[in-house]
Amino acid sequence: MNVVFPHTLDTERLPQIGLVVLKSDETIERDFRDLLPRTVELLVTRVPAGDELTLDNLTQIQNHLREAVGLFPTGVDFAALAYGCTSGTAVLGVPRVEALLHDAANTREVSNPLSALLAASEALGVRRIGVLSPYSQPVSDRLCGTLGEHGLEVAACGSFAVPHEAMVVRIDAGSILFGAAQLARQAHFDALFLSCTNLRTLGLLERLEEQLGVPVMSSNQVLAWHLMQQLGIETEGPGRLFRTGSRAVVSA
Incomplete structure (x- = not known):
């Protein structure tokens, strides 16, 4: 029944x-x-x-x-x-x-992520920023140019120049830590932005902040x-x- x-x-x-x-x-x-x-x-x-x-x-x-x-x-x-x-x-x-x-x-x-980064930068009083991304050079240049258009001064812009999206998630922590350290040696900035929602950076933020002495933000976090x-x-x-x-x- x-x-x-x-x-x-x-x-x-x-x-x-x-x-x-x-x-x-x-x-x-x-x-x-x-x-x-x-x-x-x-x-x-x-x-x-x-x-x-x-x-x-x-x-x-x-x-x-x-x-x-x-x-x-x-x-x-x-x-x-x-x-x-x-x-x-x-x-x-x-x-x-x-x-x-x-x-x-x-x-x-x-x-x-860009609206979020701009809001977070304002909240932190950040004006001069370093950017590390996985993108090809044209895409990396566009990103840094767009940030400049919205009032952020990009002091250093580095990338891994990965051609395929599927490779981004495979970039290891050591590569990200090395790239961030190299950018910090090239220029002074108020904060570092690790760009790309597919880049595995969230677990590195606190470590990088301790090493670099500045706020470190990622796409997903902001x-x-x-x-x-x-x-x-x-x-x-x-x-x-x-x-x-x-x-x-x-x-x-």
């Missing part, structure tokens, strides 16, 4: 954050689950992207953003929606990325922080950047 039971619907939901991730990214989801508090709910979708890290491939991603956002659950009312690609934001421009996200979904706030700021959720106290692991903080 088939028995039908009565039920009620739970209408209370945690604030939902949507994250658009490149299909090749193996890092950002893990980092976000380490960084975001349990008071928010993370939903992730993936967007097609070319295998090579070129300006053209990064530009073409915009043609697939609406389709990717359309794969989120129907009727989701996002508290915030983020595009998880630093280089793609630099190529398209922050205003274009923000407009695409607002157009694609019902969301109160939007973010991306993006998670910015989203929490937009939602009014404190991260280890107001006006602070948070870390994973020990949750050490840098005061604004």
